[in-house]
Amino acid sequence: MKGYLLLVFILLILVSCGAKQEKTSPTVEDISESVYASGVVKSKNQHLVYPKVSGIIQELYVTEGDVVAEGAPLMKLDNEAARLSTENARIAAEYARVSANAEKLKELQASIDLARSKKQNDSLLLVRQRNLWAKQIGTKVELEQRELNYKNSVTAYKSALLRYNDLKKQLDLAAKQSQKNLQISQTMTDDYTVKSETKGKIYSVLKEEGEMVSPQVPVAIIGDADDFIVELQVDEFDIASIKPGQKVLLNLDSYKGQVFEAKVYKVNPAMNERTRSFTVEASFTKAPPALFPNLTTEANIVIKVKKDALTIPREYLQDGSYVTTEDKEKVKVKTGLKDYQKVEIVDGLSKDAILVKPAK
Template sequence: MKTMKILFSAILVIFMLASCKSKWDKTQPVVENISESVYASGIIKSRHQYQVYSKVNGLIVSIAVTEGDTVKKGDPILKVLNETSELNTENARLSAAYAAVSANTDKLNELKINIDLAKVKLANDSLLLFRQRSLWQQQIGSLHQVEQAELAYKSSLTAYNAAVFKYNDLQKQLNFTAKQSSKNLQISTTMSNDYTVKSDINGKVYSVLKKAGEMVNTQAPVAIIGDASDFYLELQADEYDIARIRLGQKVLITLDSYKGQAFEATVEKIYPIMNERSRSFTVDARFVTQPPVIYPNLTLEANIIIQTKDKALTIPRNYLVEDAYVLLENKEKRKVTTGLKDYQKVEIVSGLTAGDVIIKPVK
């Protein structure tokens, strides 16, 4: 029995020593490259992606596209009932045709004939006046005849000028009315065109939000359209990190759709206003390496690389004590100066060498 107790005690001591030894994990500083980054979440967006709105209220008559269709700029998306607008347009077209200068040539020709007649009479009265004055200079005839000839000439001149004025005035009036009617037709045509909702870009229809027979208004979108091949990243960066983000910085992207893969992007735009609700800034980034299959609104996580350093002396972050100390193998607590940090490693600027052995603190 005594021998069994001694054996049991020995086994217990060995077990305790083994447990104590395994509790203190060891490591040494490693010289390697390290990068410091800031975290940002976000979504993928199609380039030029926008929500399509109708310019008018009304009932949807027909929808010309479905999700996944490729459209060109100006292609119809849907049509809204516009009987009244079509009637107004037709009425404006009739008014424009009636007011056109070409439709009023008879009125102008009539006045032109009057001008020609007045011109002939003016020439005749001018000739008679010349003859009467010549005869009066030869003491033939009377002064009264000369005065009558002068009166007839002035009357013909006035009639001729009045005919020319009336012709020019009618021409101006017709031109004005024709242009005004043409503008009214353009306005009516434009208003009529507003009842057909069209695409503003060449792209793909990602979503159709309405159905034929539903009501549409100017406040609710009817579809979502974007570029079919060009995508970018819309990131949300915390207000505490935004001052460190710069254009052109490298971004590493992970997607739930591509587990275990990382994709590279670069910062291309920083919006200079903070969202007061989320206390974050919007940052756009463009892909350097893009996934083979991608869709708008996919969620992502991003690490924006702030700075990198080659051949840095690093240790695991969980070996730090109070963010400023490490434990040496002999349990000595030593102060260190840290530099760059990522999620797993930290740079040691001073306080350790590559030959030092440190132990992991017990939590």
């Protein structure tokens, strides 16, 4: 009796095991092969804002969510030293202006006029002395004295002109240099107002009033208000398959169970040596109703698509190229495209075959 019960028990186990064995047949459907990537959503043209100078924030002009124009002020830094420097430069520029040195030029102009008059007078005296000498009146010494006086007058006149021109050049140069120094100082003063380089939305203000900032530390994040992209990281082993125009299927943690679509438009050719991955950028073609910067995403970049392919579930494939039929025969097959659930059978199997799922 015990032997009979044991036999029945064994038979029940065998029947139950046989009942649990799963079967399937190949199906004809579309299949695509894709590359996995992870990444984040970013506002288009999203970037960090850095101040040009160090200082303490005196006043914030914006807050998160504000939309700003190009060149709009974001915050003001303490600039008392820069203000004083600009004031000094302005005073120096005023002092160096040519018009401010008009008296010096007038003084030299008067010297030129006096030298010109003396030259003209000495010229007349020389002509008169030559006429007298032609009539045998006067002495040779007097004539030579008149000639010497005239030459000295010409030299004095030319020297006065040179001094005037040299002073004018010096004043012009000093005025231009002072004006440039003033412009540089004003530019440095402007640097104490942190401005937006582009039109966009303020997504984050990273500092508060009273905090110290420097050119090495960002103070805000700005990007397009309505245009978003996906920045994906692709493993170096897969990057050769990625090209602009490929379709991207996206899953976002903020939208569980929904699939969104994008299209690759840029493949960064430089590899990140730390992560051994490449950055790929894609633009949304089917986007969720609301997006925010830095949302995480997982994606599949579709690299190949085939319609009406003969497919089986991947778990029915053994050792990469074998399947087991209903009569326990192990059949070698040739595979094609693969996704995360199915594999294409290119050769070795008909769509009428019945396959048995291998035991784990």
